[in-house]
Amino acid sequence: MIEILTPAELTRARETGALVAHILQTLRGRSTAGTNLLDIDRWTKEMIVEAGATSCYVDYAPSFGRGPFGNYICTAVNDAVLHGMPHDYALADGDLLTLDLAVSLGGVAADSAISFVVGGSGSPESVALIDATERALAAGIAAAGTGARLGDVSHAIGTVLGAAGYQINTEFGGHGIGSRMHQEPSIPNTGRPGRGYKLRPGLLLALEPWVMADTDQLVTDADGWTLRSATGCRTAHSEHTIAITDDGAEVLTEPASLTTTSRAS
Template identity: 80%
Template sequence: MIEILTPTELPAARVTGALVGHILQTLKGRATVGTNLLDIDRWTKEMILEAGATSCYVDYEPTSFGRGPFGHYICTAVNDAVLHGLPKNYALKDGDLLTLDLAVLKGGVAADAAISFVVGESQPAQSLALIEATRTALAAGIEVARAGNRIGDISHAIGSVLTGAGYPVNTEFGGHGIGSTMHQDPHIPNTGRAGRGYTLRPGLLLALEPWVMLDTAKLVTDADGWTLRSSTGCRTAHTEHTIAITDGEPEILTLAN
């Protein structure tokens, strides 16, 4: 299903997006050495409920992956974990690379975003380069996300940055449409051919999410059935925004106000 929002629905998307951005930045400020992932999940739950919103994750139980329901309010992935990180009893250490991925529903519209950052005083150059590559790739994808262009244009822009930085690209999981539900068509691989795929239209919401692993494109799944890690144990990073296609420049909805 591909949803196209009307101009009257877009303000609700802005509210949800701003909430997601605010929660993620608040959590980033709280995540220090010694912080437990379960505390991050608890803080997320408190902020979602206080805002009168609904988690897209806690009851999430897809048929294609995972061992559901997810049962938590945020994805917390550390170091070699990159996607669907199930919060667990783990205290963050100096130099850990933490990814927080959050999707929330409010006012009938969902928004989805992710941030990666290094915890503590140690800031390993290799980890910072991974994070920067995903940020740069996301900016490149957003730049071409304009009405009349195609999904392949976004995939090509993202993939060009990631491969240009020397990283392998996995296409099993990528960006997606979003609207009244978290995951919708179209699928947006993190590499692809320009000029191919669905034509972008004003009112379309997309969650673009470049993610990368240092030296492999292969994922392995934890025993929890959810957490996806690099097959080699290498570090990973993931950056995501929900955007709205407009008649002009794309609008990033998940920036913190």
């Protein structure tokens, strides 16, 4: 079932999105060389609890994982790209780190991911990966006006990723979100324009382009969760939760100083 939020629920979704954005930006500032992934998970728990929110991950146990996940944030380093389970690892300068976070506040969830280079100075490959996912995310958001179709969003994302020279894996992609973290509709990172569900005001979507430098194949760690590139190449992942409104796509998980609304054309 596809969930359409009421105006009151959309107000709560904005609050959840702002919290997710704040936590991710706080963690980004703290993630320096020597920071342990377990500390990132602990800090995340502290901020979620302090806000009176609930983790969407701790008890998450889908069919594809070895659940429950049992942690508060996904931490994926270098060749890890999705569902990175925090473990005893100290970050090093130049690591490409992805933080993926979903929380629920007031009964409405929001989900976002950021990729960045620890220490701020990355290899050209790392910078290109991150840039491609961020540009693809922006293109997907721009395509998500009221009356557009899901295929338009997927096509916009896939066009950017493909033009950047990356292969696209369609096993995992974006999704509907609302009272639950993962729900219909599914949003692949490539698709045909003009196809699929027509977007309506009140619909919440989590768009999440991700790529791997030289492959579209994934392998799973022994932890049953962490997904890595099959070749050991670097990866990147960017995600925002957006709300479809009468005026276009409103980004709910953008840091407050960067909040934007994409108007439908």
